Amino acid sequence: MTVDLRTQSLNAYYGKHMAVRDITINFEKNAITALIGPSGCGKSTLLRCLNRMHEVIANTRVEGQVVLDGENLYDPGVDPTALRRRIGMVFQRANPFPTMTIKENVVAGVRLAGEVTQRSALDAIAEKSLRQAALWDEVKDKLNQSGTSLSGGQQQRLCIARALAVEPEVLLMDEPASALDPISTMKIEELMRDLKKTYTIVIVTHNMQQAARCSDYTGFMLAGEATPGELVEFGDSSSIFTTPKDPRTEDYITGRFG
Secondary structure: OOOOEEEEEEEEEEOOEEEEEEEEEEEOOOOEEEEEOOOOOOHHHHHHHHOOOHHHOOOEEEEEEEEEOOEEOOOOOOOHHHHHHHEEEEOOOOOOOOOOEHHHHHOHHHHHHOOOOOHHHHHHHHHHHHHHOOOHHHHOOOOOOEHHHOOHHHHHHHHHHHHHHOOOOEEEEEOOOOOOOHHHHHHHHHHHHHHOOOOEEEEEOOOHHHHHHHOOEEEEEEOOOOOOEEEEEEEEHHHHHHOOOOHHHHHHHOOOOO
């Protein structure tokens, strides 16, 4: 199931410092949206605002709206924990739980929620999620080994499987391949293209080629020395990378700065 996700006039702060200002984006269903821009422009901050991970950091706040299927996720009655099951997140560096097996890693969130306890049901969820993450064939004979015994690329796909196990509606990915070798990066990109058939996906990436290859839509963000990150340009990726409207976008994607 895919969903309608958008931001409206979103501002995010660290203490008194405004990190992103007035971000309004519609994230398309069954599509990959890439957020690009130089370091410090607020891409990852914006990503964390989408599932309220930003507020986990001390002394932060958000203004404006993040709307999921017509509901503002920052309304007082919204449970952030339940929300983060609907909008899953995969971080830059793979972070499998070191004391858990591969199978335990995948079903950790499901077990924490307490809704599924039968071993057979948990086994089925683990297999389904690992298949979705294109990892099952590589690990099916070693499910009881530590998750940290896998290669870097496999660990990242394990973390994707863990995010998928709780059946989210949106998947956020913060530079999911930045620490991986080219072959592992290719597998992650292929996986993302497959997953968009089911999920709305938002990624942050510094890799222009990756954004051009994988994403359907791209948002370019930019911040100044004394100004917060703003959305300079947003559109379908083919247009952004071939005929950008803003000269700052063209300067960035052609490597003139950033």
